Amino acid sequence: MTSRHQPPLRCAIIGCGQVAQEYLATLQHAADLTVVACADIDTSAAKKFAERHGIPEAGAPDEILANSIDVAVILTPPETHVDLARDALDAGAHVYVEKPLALTAPDSDLLLREALDKGLIVGAAPDTVLAPPTRAAHQALATGVIGTPLAADAALLAPGPESWHPAPQPFYASGAGPLGDMGPYYLAMLTYLLGPIEYVEACVTSTRSERVVRTGPYADDTFRADSPTHLVAFLRSHGQVLITLTTSFDIAATTRPHLEIYGTDGSLVLPDPNFHNGPVRYRSRGERAWQELAQEDAFVSTGRGLGVLDLVDSIRSGASECPSGHRAHHVVEIIEAIEFARASGHPAELRLLREERCAGLR
Structure with a gap:
């Protein structure tokens, strides 16, 4: 679904490994989403990724999340997913997380509840x-x-x-x-x-x-x-x-x-x-x-990245939750x-x- 009356959502990719290139290949063609930043714990990797793909901003995750991001796409190692997702929610961003959503069910459930309490949405891979x-x-x-x-x-x-x-x-x-x-x-x-x-x-x-x-x-x-x-x-x-x-x-x-x-x-x-x-x-x-x-x-x-577009559709439609987040949980x-x-x-x-x-x- 494409909105004709709203500007594209500002998206940041967190984690600039191989899978980030696969996501970007899908997201860069989206009408309702613009990748404006990328981040990695290795900031040199983020800057190289940004330069290679023409992304305006690059830096550490906390720096990028402080810059009015609408959607954070988290593509980091599994043990970091929950902490980074919670940081993104605290920054007011909707979140899409690579699989697995979390390493334990209590953690994934807590993440979904925190998002709901903040009026934000969590989506998650796989999106096949x-x-x-x-x-x-x-x-x-x-x-x-x-x-x-x-x-x-x-x-x-x-x-x-x-x-x-x-x-x-x-x-x-x-x-x-x-x-x-x-x-x-x-x-x-x-x-x-x-x-x-x-x-x-x-x-x-x-x-x-x-x-x-x-x-x-x-x-x-x-x-x-x-x-x-x-x-x-x-x-x-x-x-x-x-x-x-x-x-x-x-x-x-x-x-x-x-x-x-x-x-x-x-x-x-x-x-x-x-x-x-x-x-x-x-x-x-x-x-x-x-x-x-x-x-x-x-x-x-x-x-890869279809799930992010599905999350954007949920945001644009005013939904309170995204099915992929609950499926991933x-x-x-x-x-x-x-x-x-x-x-x-x-x-x-x-x-x-x-x-x-x-x-x-x-």
Whole structure:
């Protein structure tokens, strides 16, 4: 939605790493938003980013937040998300946060409550749920293309980021691993399509605790994985859909789809939840061939940053909250429940979100 009578919102990017360039590629074309500043704890990195992309202001986060920013986009390491988001809210800015919204559910809930008390809005990644493939899948489920959803299977099966990342150690830190790093993409997609999760079981294993960097200046260095590298979780949605989630950095190769949903009358296959494009296929009961769903705006360029534009729409419409913030909070709740279940060996039941927040997940 574009406002013809209001000036664009002033946006600051906080954190000038690789993902900031991906966000900027989307945000620089927005009619209702202008990136006027960028910040990083390494101010030289912020200044280089600003110079490279023609951004007027650059500096440390506290300096930039003091300059009448309307929207702060926080792209820093996960452990800094909550503190920086609260600083931005204190400065009077709406906030969009990269995944995860927080490291604990109490922290993410507190962040949402503080924003509401201040009359501000929090949005959060992942935003692939806003892309054409997911919208097409959502419409197919809503119109009964595969009947009533009964079960789903989601799988991140990969050899690990050390095969391509020059500094992969943070991906294996305690609280990270395949669940913490990539799980939010899959869980956001599952909750968007199938609703909130109310019950969790989980178990883990690790086949290679010692890892080897494969590329970059530290190639052949070894490091230790401090988080489980292969996790299988069983989830049950509030609508009684049974879901198997597997996240692994131990798999050499696979042909297994990233996400399948099974209904009473057919099956639906979605592309990788980490990306904004790809085909969505379905096969009806009794049919021999798979068919591909048509996607609205399938050829329009989309990418990371769609969630920021969605937040801007919420601000312009006068909404008090943004669905992506509550979805991200629920994802933190689910990951926390999975961690409890795998560590304790006991199932975990989630306290369901209040009714209006549950509706916001869809």
